[in-house]
Amino acid sequence: MKALLLAGGLGTRLRPLTENLPKPMAPIANRPWLEHLIIHLREQGVDQFIMAAHHYPDVIRRHFGDGRRWGVKIEYSLEPFPMGTAGAIKNAERFLDERFLVVNADIVHLPQLVPLLDFHRQHGGIATIALTEVEDPSSYGVVEQDDSGRILRFVEKPRREEAPSNRINAGLYIFEPEVMRYIPAQREVSIERETFPRLIEEGAGVYGMVSNGYWRDMGTPARYRQVHWDVLNRRFPLLMHGRQIQPDVWAGEDVEFGAGVLLVPPVLIGNKVKVGDQTVIGPYAVIGDNCYIGAHVHCSNSILWDRSVVRDNSRLSNSIFGYRTVAPAGEVFNNSIINQPGEVMRA
Ligand code: GTP
Numbered sequence: 001m002k003a004l005l006l007a008g009g010l011g012t013r014l015r016p017l018t019e020n021l022p023k024p025m026a027p028i029a030n031r032p033w034l035e036h037l038i039i040h041l042r043e044q045g046v047d048q049f050i051m052a053a054h055h056y057p058d059v060i061r062r063h064f065g066d067g068r069r070w071g072v073k074i075e076y077s078l079e080p081f082p083m084g085t086a087g088a089i090k091n092a093e094r095f096l097d098e099r100f101l102v103v104n105a106d107i108v109h110l111p112q113l114v115p116l117l118d119f120h121r122q123h124g125g126i127a128t129i130a131l132t133e134v135e136d137p138s139s140y141g142v143v144e145q146d147d148s149g150r151i152l153r154f155v156e157k158p159r160r161e162e163a164p165s166n167r168i169n170a171g172l173y174i175f176e177p178e179v180m181r182y183i184p185a186q187r188e189v190s191i192e193r194e195t196f197p198r199l200i201e202e203g204a205g206v207y208g209m210v211s212n213g214y215w216r217d218m219g220t221p222a223r224y225r226q227v228h229w230d231v232l233n234r235r236f237p238l239l240m241h242g243r244q245i246q247p248d249v250w251a252g253e254d255v256e257f258g259a260g261v262l263l264v265p266p267v268l269i270g271n272k273v274k275v276g277d278q279t280v281i282g283p284y285a286v287i288g289d290n291c292y293i294g295a296h297v298h299c300s301n302s303i304l305w306d307r308s309v310v311r312d313n314s315r316l317s318n319s320i321f322g323y324r325t326v327a328p329a330g331e332v333f334n335n336s337i338i339n340q341p342g343e344v345m346r347a
Contacts, residue, residue: 003046003101004092007034008054008079011106013220016339017322021059024105026224027305029231029238030252030270030288032063033218034105035070036238041103042072044113050095052088054079086191089175090183097177104171108227108236109215111172116209120174123149125205127179129196130172132215136160140168141192149207151200154192170211178204221320221337228286228303232266240268249282258295276312294329302333 007025011018017026024034038049049072053060057078067074077092089102099120101113111130120128129151131143141154144164155164169192182198183189199206214236218224230236232248242250248265254272261275264282269275273287276295281287285299288306293299295312302319310316311329321327322339 001046001101002048002050002096002098003041003103004050004052004077004089004096005034005037005103005105006052006085006088007060007105008052008057008082008088009106010055010082011219014218014224016337017221017224017320018055019339020056020322020341022053022055022057022105023219025056025059025063026218027288028108028218028227029268029286030241030306033108034060035063036110037103037105038064038067038070038072038074040110041101041113042070044111046101046113047072049074050077050092051075052077052079052092054082082188084188084190086183086189086195087187089191090180090185090189093180096180099177100175102173102175104217106218107171107215108218109170109172109211110213110238111170111211112213116172116174116211119149119207119209123205123207125150125207126176126199127196127204127206128174129206129208130170130211131167131208132170133166133210134168135166137163137166137168143167143169143208145208149209151196151206151208153200154196167208167210169208170215171217172211225301225303225318225320229284232268232284232286242268242270252289264300270306288323 007022011023014023025032051060064074079091083091116130138160141156142158142163144152183195216227218227231238240250242252245251249263249267251269252271255269256274258277260278262280267282267285269287270289272290275293279297281299284301286303288304290307291304292309297310297314299316302316304321305323307324308321309326313330314327316333319333319336324341325338
């Protein structure tokens with residue numbers, strides 16, 4: 001089966017981390033989220049991927065190439081301008097002549113595809129939308145369904161007490177290729193605002209089914225951080241690269257700790273990391289591969305992407321450093337999100 005991965009958004013809410021990479025390439029637990037997603041979908045039987053990309057597509061291509069290393073085939077559908085979540089599907093029409101899957105590549109969710117595909121075959125409509133149940137649906141598009149699962153309408157951002165359900169679009173769809181007839185070409189088209197309402201209005205058969213399990217959109221710094229804390233807490237059972245060196249502390253290969261280093265769980269440390277004397281890491285810290293952390297540093301509630309450097313006596317809390325960010329000695333970073341590769345950053 002083929003999956004079209006929507007990875008072309010600008011990711012404005014996650015800036016500056018997305019200033020030089022597509023949001024789905026942001027690492028979760030030290031690997032690009034897109035890599036976790038492709039591996040999961042491969043295990044669910046997807047062997048061909050089309051990457052719908054626009055913003056820094058070469059970052060994706062450099063990492064995955066043709067997908068051979070992951071045992072899948074990856075092709076690229078590049079957009080001359082951001083064509084929106086349905087425009088991107090139309091733009092990839094030449095790749096999609098059979099039933100296909102579409103996945104918002106920035107949603108952190110490891111869906112089970114078989115029940116969704118069975119349901120899709122049974123109802124015989126043009127589309128199946130995977131749904132997720134949220135406690136407070138008031139900031140989402142909520143679905144109203146009949147007993148067969150058919151979606152009657154979407155209610156955008158309803159007041160909590162007026163919401164017809166607590167089921168929202170989980171950002172994963174199964175489509176019949178006929179859907180292309182409903183999407184205009186060569187312009188920006190939103191699947192939520194334009195295509196689904198049109199398919200419902202024309203009676204093409206749009207159905208929804210709940211996809212259980214962890215679900216979160218990583219589109220803002222707070223949510224991006226929360227996904228990490230959920231991984232560390234094992235509320236989201238993502239594969240950890242590394243071994244557990246003490247309860248709830250995972251570390252990769254070639255990690256060197258100086259004298260008196262304190263690791264306060266939960267913590268995840270990548271490969272080839274050096275930590276100086278008397279440094280305290282955690283609670284809640286994710287340190288990428290090839291990072292260097294000096295002596296007498298305190299780092300908690302923070303995420304460092306690969307090759308970051310934190311020099312002696314610095315303090316980090318609630319902060320995120322993009323690839324190769326360098327923090328000078330003796331600086332305090334609180335609630336800082338910095339993405340300036342190679343530059344020495346002051347708080
Ligand atoms: P914000 O700018 O912060 O809203 O992020 P975003 O641009 O990524 O938008 P949003 O979170 O709504 O996008 C949901 C998913 O669709 C993400 O995986 C995006 O990469 C993808 N997406 C959004 N717009 C486009 C587009 O124009 N083309 C393609 N190919 N994908 C898109």
